[in-house]
Amino acid sequence: MSYQACISCGRKYSVDDVVYTCKECGDILEIRYEYSVLMDKLKRSSWKNLPLSVWRYRDFMPISGSSKIISLNEGGTGLYPCRKLGSILGIKNLYVKNEGENPTGSFKDRGMTVGVSKAVELGVKMVACASTGNTSASLAAYAAKAGLSCIILIPSGGVAYGKLAQAIIYGAKVVQIRGNFDQALKMVVKLSEEHKEVYLLNSINPFRIEGQKTIAYEICDQLDGQVPDRVIVPVGNAGNISAIWKGFVEFRTLNLINRLPKMTGIQAEGASPIAMAVKKGAEFIMPIEKPETIASAIRIGSPVSWKKALRAIKDSGGTAETVTDQEIIEAQKMLARHEGIFVEPASASSIAGLKKLLSYGEIDRDEVVVCVTTGHGLKDPDTAVKYCEKPYEVDANIDSIEKILGLSSVAA
Ligand code: AN7
Secondary structure (H helix, E strand, O other): OEEEEEOOOOOEEOOOOOOOEOOOOOOEEEEEEOHHHHHHHHHOOOHHHOOOOHHHHHHHOOOOOOOOOOOOOOOOOOEEEOHHHHHHHOOOEEEEEEHHHOOOOEOHHHHHHHHHHHHHHHOOOEEEEEOOOHHHHHHHHHHHHHOOEEEEEEEOOOOOHHHHHHHHHOOOEEEEEOOOHHHHHHHHHHHHHHOOOEEEOOOOOHHHHHHHOHHHHHHHHHOOOOOOOEEEEEOOOOHHHHHHHHHHHHHHHOOOOOOOOEEEEEEEHHHOHHHHHHHHOOOOOOOOOOOOOOOHHHOOOOOOOHHHHHHHHHHHOOEEEEEOHHHHHHHHHHHHHHHOOOEOHHHHHHHHHHHHHHHOOOOOOOOEEEEEEOEEHHHOHHHHHHHOOOOOOOOOOHHHHHHHHOOOOOOO
16 A cells, blocks of 8 residues: 655655665655555544544554554644744744654654654664754664664764763764764765665655654644644755655645645755755755754755755745844744743744744735744753853842842841
8 A cells, every 4th residue: 555656756666675765766765655545544544533643643654554663652742822922923823833842852753653663664673874963862762662773873063962962871872973964874874775784764764754744644633624824844854844745745635634835944044955946946956065053953965855845845835945043043032932932943943934934025924824843942952051141140148139130128
């Protein structure tokens, strides 16, 4: 019922083949289904009675019925109406889908529960990824749960502290590469090509994308089958925006929804090959040699899933925009201080992008908008502390505390 297919030439591969790029033309793969068969299966299924989570949608996954699922309770994240922030930005219907609520604190867990379950189904013993941090934190956790050994390649000095701590505590073999993420990804792809026992779990692996498409499914189900006008997503390697679009398209194909949202990708100004291509109307991206941004999660110059992402944006009638580091930090504070949601800088780019697109009328103020915030704020505490007011420090007596807080002292 499901198979892998090349996104360019359409060559098909079985879901049991370990293959990351097309043997014919070299392009990346996606999972496809015979949707009429899936529709029949869904009619007999009670999936709608299951709680909101990735595995509520097991019927929509390329995982065999008898397979062992490696789960840490991923998905089922909140979709928060943000009326206060919305009114400040000048938009009536703003929602935040807060992916920081996943077990390791990012949306990557949705992909890893499926990817690592697939790894176990295939009988592999060793998994690997390159990462700007969240992928490695997530893979390390799922590998630990599954009892697989885990290799992680990260750019030295380029990973936020919380994420590094996660990868280490879960027991992964962590290798810091003197280079950036794009170089680390090249290395891990080579490693998996030269050592067939190493199963690659970056988003080039289409089973990862299958897990992440559940963000779209959940948004539809949380809005009772209504579809937002627009979904705004931070973009790095471009897997997630492609995955979310795939989810919406599938729900539409299966007649579970009747329209599609405009997919809108946001990149940091110093790491924005996709936004540049969209602005120029180009069909190809120009990779960026030395990507730079405070949002280390999306400090990526040569996104693997660029073609899928450009298609998603074009086919949905969406767009892409860049934001500066300063705009990211400002958006991060706004979301925390008006809605009580603390996200990491990369995630705040979706809010910063919304603000910018509203400012020049690209987004209409009547649109129903969902911003996906991809990772938890505690992933990168250093950045938050650096850009916020310093705490007061006083001696342990009530007078000095009252003084500094501007509270008048009560007469004894
Ligand atoms: C918080 O962990 O690429 O466009 O190696 O951690 O699917 O790459 C992280 C990406 C957005 C971008 N927000 O998603 C990695 C990694 C956060 C992220 C992205 C990432 P993609």
